[in-house]
Amino acid sequence: MQDVNEVIISNYMSNGLYFSVAASNSTGKILKITLPKQSEDEANDEIIEVHPNFKLSGEYRDVAKDISGIYHGKKTGLELDVLELDVDKSNRQLPVKSEFMRNVLVETFNIPYGEVGTYKSLGDKLGTRAYRAVGTVMARNPFPLLVPCHRVVKSDLTLGNYGGGREMKREILKKEGVVLKGDKIIKKYPLRQ
């Protein structure tokens, strides 16, 4: 597999919020997704920071639209195989940095719409007690929304932290039908442990 030399950035705007996705020009796989931003530049800049060689194109606009949909509470038909999940064994600018990171991201992807998992439940599935390390993977998730780290909460069912802020996490979960009281999920089910 060759290096990522150039990425294709596509955008989508909805309700004044801008989303960007970056795909590899060689494999077509998604390398990075941004959370909603106030402007297109702001969204693009987050990607360009990591991938300075880029071109803008509408090629992945449909993907960006789906990402925007997830933010607004819709389900997505996108599958895991749109993502670049190869582990970055050397210095190839790939987003997934370790087997551990890949495993955590895949497990997170499998948390269904409207359900939640916990940092602990993910760790347990992977046979590790490195719950904090699970949180670190969430914090560095290159594919927010599509890999639904917003559905990963603390073991006491309070929200925990989120890259886009706790408020954003709460709002997305509410749109998915998760019932909260303050920072705590009160509805016992649906709940994925």
Add this chain to the structure above:
DNA sequence: TCGATGGCTTGTA
């Protein structure tokens, strides 16, 4: 290489 740092968890008070 090794210590510091985390979107955490559990136990104790």
Add this chain to the structure above:
DNA sequence: CTACAAGCCATCG
């Protein structure tokens, strides 16, 4: 309910 300590272990500089 809050507060703090200790434990965990992958990652980063």
